[in-house]
Amino acid sequence: MVDIDDVERAARRLEGQVLRTPCVESRTLSQIVGAQVFLKFENLQFTASFKERGACNKMAQVAQAGAGQGVIAMSAGNHAQGVAYHAQRLGIPATIVMPRFTPGVKIERTRGFGARVVLHGDSLEAARAHADELAAREGLAFVHPYDDDDIIAGQGTVALEMLDEVPDLETLVVSVGGGGLIAGMAVAARARKPGIEIVGVQTARFPAMVNAVKGTHHEGGTSTIAEGIAVGAPGERTRELITRLVDDLVLVDEGDIEQAVLMLLEIEKTLVEGAGAAGLAALIRHPERFRGRKVGLVLSGGNIDPLLLAAIIERGMVRAGRLARLQVSARDVPGSLARITATVAEAGANIDEVHHQRAFTLQAAQNVDIELVLQTRGREHLATVIDALHHAGFEAGEKR
Template sequence: MNQLTLDKFEEAYERVQEVILPTNLIQSDFFSQTTGNKVYLKPENLQLTGAYKIRGAYYKISTLSEEEKQRGLITASAGNHAQGVAYAARKFGVPATIVMPVSTPLLKVNRTKSLGAEVILHGNVYDEACDKALELAEEHGYTFVHPFDDLDVATGQGSIAMEIVKELPTVDTILVPVGGGGLATGVSTLAKMLNPKIHVIGVEPAGANCLQASLRAGAVTTLDRVDTIADGTAVKTPGENIFPYLQENLDDIITIEDDELIVAFLDVLENHKLLVENSGLLTVAALKHLPAENKKVVSILSGGNMDIITLSSVVQNGLIQRSRIFTVSVRLPDVPGQLNKVSGVIADAKGNVIKLEHNQFISVNRNSSVELIITMEAFGEEHKKSIIQALRNAGFEPEERNPRALY
C-alpha cells in the first residue's frame, strides 16, 4: 500500500502538464438546483484526446526505460486509453499497437489510427481484447501498458484529484467513473492523502458492476458478462494490483442504469453545451442518487468520444423518455376526411407530426376501421397528455405505442 506516494503523485502532476489541456471546474447552476447540492463538473472530455486517459498513459510511458520504449508499446482499450497511448507514443517517438474490441465506436478507432498507432480489432469486450494484447506482447516482446491495473497509470490519473483540490479546497464529495478502477484508484488515493475528509464515490454501470461485486466479495471478482451502453467502462474484472487501494480509499459505489445515462446526456448537452460519452455521464446520473445536503460535489466527466450513430440513438431515446417524442394509434372509419380531422386536432393542440402509418388492412372489414399510427413531437409530459386528451375529446380513442419500434 506504500507504492502510491504523495511524491509520485506530485511528480505525475507536474509531468502531465506537458500534454494536458486545462479543464477548470464548471459550476453547474442546473444540477445544483435539481439535486440540492453545489455541483461542479470536471470536463475531462475537453482533453486533447477527448478523455482523461492521456494523463495515465503519458506518465506511465515517461517512466519507461529507453529499452522498454524501443521494443514498441502495446495495450488493449475500449478507445480512450488507446488514444492516450497512441498520442504519448508519438510524442516519445516510439511505435504502438492497440488491440480494441470489435464493438469499439468507429470514431475511437479512426482517431487512434490517426495518431499513428496500429489498431487490431479483437473480441467483443475489453477483457477479450486485453488477452489478445498480452498474447502479442509475449510473442513480439512489446512493452505492455495496462489501461488501469498499473500503479504508474493510476498515479497519472490521480493528477485530476490534485487539480480539483487546488481549485476547490473545500470539496466535500468527488464522483468518479469506474471501469477497471485505475481512475478511481488515483483520484481516491490522492484525495484521501490531501484531505481524508473528502468523500470519494465510484460510479459504475449496473450492467458492468465488477468493482461493486468485488468489494462485496472482498476479492477481485469476474462478471459472467457485461451489458451496458457505457462502452468505456464495460469491464468484467477490476485490476488486481489496484484493488487494495480501492478497498481502502473508496467510500461507496453507486450503480447506474442505461436509461439514466440517456437522460443525463440531454441534461449536460442542453444545459452546458458539452458532448460527453456514456461512461463519462455516469457521475452526472449519480448526482440524483446523493442526498440533498448542500454539499460541494465534483462530477468527473471522464470523456467525450462518442460516434455519431451512438449520439443519434441516445438523443432519440432521450427525447422519447422525456415525452418529447411519442406515438399513439387511433382507429378511424375508412371514409374521406378522417385523416384531415385527426391532423387538425393535433395541430390545434400544437403537436408536430413527424411520422404517419396508415394501415387499411388492420381489419377484414375496411368499412369498420383502419389504423392510423402517429409519431409526433411535444414539449414534454404535460403537453403530450394534452394532445392525447384533445384526441379523446374529438371522439378518437388513442392508445400509446412504443416509439422505439416505430421511429
C-alpha cells in the first residue's frame, strides 16, 4: 500500500523532470461560488496533464530496472501522453492502446512523442483487454493508468505542492476516474495535514467509484465531455485508499462541467478539458457544501478537442442569452425585413443568421415567419431587443 514515504520519494524523482505548477487564488471564482478558491494549474504541464507525474515516476524506475522489450499502456489520452513522453525521454519503447473515441488531439500528440498508437474498442475496458493481449504476446511491461503503486505515488506529489504553497487549505476537491490522482493526493494530504477534508468528483454519467465506495446504484451513461474520467470500473488499490482516506464523493452533471470549462476560459483565461473542470463543477453544483471554506481545486488537464471546445462555448453563449434565436412574424411585403433588422440594430444586437419561413408556418398566407440568430450582451439585453420589436409592431419571441 502506498504511504507518504513513497510519495516523497516520487517527489524527489520528479524534481527537474515535471513542472512544479502554480497554485494560486482566483478572487473572481471565489466571489462567484462563495468559497476561497485556489487553483492548481496541472494543465500547464508539458503534456498538459497531471498524468505526467505518475508516468515519470514509473518510467524512471522501469529505466533503472532495465526496459526490456518496452512498456505498454491503455489510456484515453493523458496517461498515454505522459507514458509516451517520459518513455521517449528515457529511451524506452512505448506502445499505447487507446479507445476509438479518444479525441484526435490526444492521439496525434501521443504519436508525436514517439509511441506506437493502437486504436481498439469503444471503452477503456476493451482497450485494457487488448493491451493485456499485446503485453503477453510481445513481452511488454504493462503500465496501468491508475491502479499501480508507482503511478499513485507520483500523482500524490500534487497534494505535497499544494500544501507547501497554501498550508491552510481546508478542503481538496479532486476529479475521480479510476482514482489514481485522489488516492495519491489523499495519502500525501492525510500525512501532512490529517484534518483536511478531501472530496472526490465524478460525472453522473460514469459514477463507478461513487457506487463502489458508497454502495449506491447510480445508472451511468455512454459518453461524457469529461472523457478523461470516463472509467467504467474503479481500481482495486485506489478504491481501498479512497474508502479509507477520502471524506466524500459527489456527482456533477454535464451542464455543470460545460459551465466550469467556460468559466475557467473566460475568467482565468486558462484552457481545461472536461475532467479538469470537474472540481469547479462540484462547487457550482453544490455551493452550500463548500461555502466559506478555503478550497484547493486541481485543474487536472487541458487536452480538449477544439471542436468540442467550440461547441461548449457556443452552448454556453446560448444559456447566457448571448446567442439567441428569435422568431419574428411580419407581413410578407417589401421593406418588412429591413424594418426588423433596423430595429434589432438600433437595440444594439448583431444578427448572425436570417431565415424566412413561408411554407412551414401557421401564419396567414400573406405573412412570413422570420427566424433570427442574434448576438446580445445577455438576458437583459435580449429582453430589450424583443421589447423593441414589439414596439415596432412585430410579434416576436425567443425560440428554444
